[in-house]
Amino acid sequence: MRATVLHKPGDIRFEERADPKILTPTDAVIRLSATCVCGSDLWPYRGVQAVTEPTPMGHEYCGIVEEVGSAVTSVKPGQFVIGSFFASDNTCPHCKAGYQTSCQHREQVGGAQAPRLRVPLADGTLVATPEVPPADLVPSLLAASDVFGxxxxxxxxxxxxxxxxxxxxxxxxxxxxxxxxxxxxxxxxxxxxxxxxxxxxxxxxxxxxxxxxxxxxxxxxxxxxxxxxxxxxxxxxxxxxxxxxxxxxxxxxxxxxxxxxxxxxxxxxxxxxxxxxxxxxxxGPAPVRRFLPKLIELVWSRKVDPGKVFDLTLPLEQVAEGYRAMDERRAIKALLRP
Amino acid sequence: MRATVLHKPGDIRFEERADPKILTPTDAVIRLSATCVCGSDLWPYRGVQAVTEPTPMGHEYCGIVEEVGSAVTSVKPGQFVIGSFFASDNTCPHCKAGYQTSCQHREQVGGAQAPRLRVPLADGTLVATPEVPPADLVPSLLAASDVFGxxxxxxxxxxxxxxxxxxxxxxxxxxxxxxxxxxxxxxxxxxxxxxxxxxxxxxxxxxxxxxxxxxxxxxxxxxxxxxxxxxxxxxxxxxxxxxxxxxxxxxxxxxxxxxxxxxxxxxxxxxxxxxxxxxxxxxGPAPVRRFLPKLIELVWSRKVDPGKVFDLTLPLEQVAEGYRAMDERRAIKALLRP
Incomplete structure (x- = not known):
């Protein structure tokens, strides 16, 4: 597949990368319905945070489960799911206290500005929506993944x-x-x-x-x-x-x-x-997982429309323009459609 | 009267000072039943905090009201009272929120290592005990003034x-x-x-x-x-x-x-x-005033004995030895009897 990689400050490329696959029994692989550029992606893009090697970018995601590892029980292929930028087991003491971003087994999710994504600790990390959402709800559900949370x-x-x-x-x-x-x-x-x-x-x-x-x-x-x-x-x-x-x-x-x-x-x-x-x-890093069920409910019932923060929508392959527009503050936030 | 003055680091003197008197209608003057040396007194004593001029020391106090200004209505001569190291009106928005040490009209209380003390904003600052306490409760009531609070x-x-x-x-x-x-x-x-x-x-x-x-x-x-x-x-x-x-x-x-x-x-x-x-x-600086009624109740009912932290009792005139003992960690806290 082709996906987003930051080579050095200012140098965003949409290039060939290996397709994600199940690596451990607790993984899931999802096909993204939408992804986006985060304000925090601009730190390395601007060189404020060091870029030591080509880095797959993106950590906000929602989409359809394609495949799950043998140990995954709470989500299944075909479901629409949302997760957060840190995968968490949702069972350790920190998760139980509502601080899933400090999970004892947390793993950073990276490479979400792509058509497909491997999500570790799928049972703890992913929350499914009641059904596959209508297209107009997708931006708001994507927002729940990070920026709304x-x-x-x-x-x-x-x-x-x-x-x-x-x-x-x-x-x-x-x-x-x-x-x-x-x-x-x-x-x-x-x-x-x-x-x-x-x-x-x-x-x-x-x-x-x-x-x-x-x-x-x-x-x-x-x-x-x-x-x-x-x-x-x-x-x-x-x-x-x-x-x-x-x-x-x-x-x-x-x-x-x-x-x-x-x-x-x-x-x-x-x-x-x-x-x-x-x-x-x-x-601290927002424990979005704690809030996901509530946020999904608010979006699903159309009580809120957090997706309005996406004032620029681009095909995923134009991701570099999304970074530029946010860097120059021409856009609040860029949504990317794979 | 003779009272405690820090002249320079390490130089505590018990010397003649003017007797306190009512300066504004909201003042009270109390005769101290007991006072003490605070851990925070050691910062200037050790020279960690600058001493720019001879400074009357002490901010922990309890005792008998001797005189009140014309505007004072909540305490009267003869009552045993306790106050905190910041005088507060107890009516401003910060006081009402329970942060009396950030009172919009707060005044620092100083010079309590003395036989008598002027307390500003007496109505907001002082809390009376149900009656004049038995002698054995005085150390614990004094503790409520600061260290217990x-x-x-x-x-x-x-x-x-x-x-x-x-x-x-x-x-x-x-x-x-x-x-x-x-x-x-x-x-x-x-x-x-x-x-x-x-x-x-x-x-x-x-x-x-x-x-x-x-x-x-x-x-x-x-x-x-x-x-x-x-x-x-x-x-x-x-x-x-x-x-x-x-x-x-x-x-x-x-x-x-x-x-x-x-x-x-x-x-x-x-x-x-x-x-x-x-x-x-x-x-932050403890809003002791918020807790005083509760702390007095706990001491009065003998549920707690915070006065045990005073492991050294001295006549007030030996205050310099109180500082030395605490500085050298020979004493946890020195109580001074005027």
Missing amino acids: TGWFAADAANVKPGMTVAVVGDGAVGLLAVLSAKQMGAERIIAMSRHTSRQKLALEYGATDIVTERGDEGVARIKDLTRGVGADAVLECVGTQESMLQAIGATRPGGFVSYVGVPHGVTLEGQNLFFSHVHLHG | TGWFAADAANVKPGMTVAVVGDGAVGLLAVLSAKQMGAERIIAMSRHTSRQKLALEYGATDIVTERGDEGVARIKDLTRGVGADAVLECVGTQESMLQAIGATRPGGFVSYVGVPHGVTLEGQNLFFSHVHLHG
Whole structure:
């Protein structure tokens, strides 16, 4: 098959790779209905994260099971399934605690920007939809694989509850879906921090009540203004830079909650600043598996439409253009059709 | 009156100072029944924190109200009261949220190692006991002013619940009372990290089920061993150094809770390490005022005896010896009798 490989920063190729096959009895092989480019794919694409060898790209996926290993019992060929970027057994103590991305047997899923994909630990990792979905639901189900699950975790980790004032730092797809998630969890006021008209528009559609365009200290001051000097109850940090973390912590009221769901790049937190901020801090790689049944239900019942974050759809073979469009912020997120 | 003043590192003097008096209508002046030396007093005493001018010392206090300002309505002369190291109005949004140490009108209380003390914002700050306590309860009531309240916050901030496995980093008075607090909150297993026999003994008396003497990576490995490789559900960091923070984070299971209640000195947290640890982090200056009614009730009903952390009692005028004994770790905590 032909699939996506990053050779060096900026060099995305769609080239011949071996077809995936069952390697261990707990594997499944799926045929992808759709895949996409993740904001985190841009770190190595931009050279911020080292690329030491040609790397098969992609970790967001949904599709039809083609084949399962002899030990797989919970999914079967023909089913439409969704999984997350870390395969997990869903039985170890960390999985049982709801932290499947810290599974004791976790395996990173890679190479999903391809027509077919091997998924390890299929029983623990894959969740089947009630039936094969209509085509118009596929983008939203694909979003559940990572970006919606990560936005949902941002709201969950920041303890969003009905009536709260919530701020979201970052207007990428995760930030936008964090807005949607906070709305679903009952937030009364949702302040989206965004400078881009098209993203502001989607944020408002997803439930944002206020838009703040300022960043850094000015952004913090603006949130304080909007909350009578108190700060937000919860701030969802969906970027992963030093500036965005400090902005999130500074905008939160004492006793409030900060979540962070993007892999931090160049972030260090000074102990006394954090101490006197009095915030709760929680985050990490989103345990999407915990939320998948709920997210599938929300999409299946058409209560939410997270697939709207895909504002660019390309044939898989044009994946390189998907990377370019996201890198240049011409697209929020690129969906790829194999 | 004569009171305690730190002139420069190591130079504690008991010398003449002006008697405190009512300065604003919301003040109270109390006659101290007992006061003490705090672990945090050792930072400037040791020169780790700068001493720029002669500084009246002490912020832990309980005693009899002598005089109140014209606006004070909730306490009156003759009552026995306890307050915390930050005076707070107990009515602002941060106070109402239970974070009185971030009160919008907070004032630091200083100069409590003295016979008499002015307490600002008396209505918000002071809590009276049901009646003037018998002498044997005074040490435990004094402990509620800071060290017990801080240990309690350590357990509260780490979400300690019945059945949990809890580890406590630090065997100072706060760490020991964090053990007691975790026990009160129903922790099933409490691992105290301590190398000192006398402190281990008190930890066991307060409810510790295991003692770990190793520190750093070895301490983390030992906690992992004791929890089948999983890590503790909650780790209470009661020291405030880089080593103790990393030890606490490393010993916590993914999804578990780390609290930190000692002012961090030289602590920086690297973003990716924290991210992949998957822990919840919360702490800051303990909002003791939130817990005072509960702590007074526990002491008054003799369910707990936090006053046992005072293993040295001195007349107030010998305060310098109290500092020396704690600095040299000959005493866990020194109580001073005016």
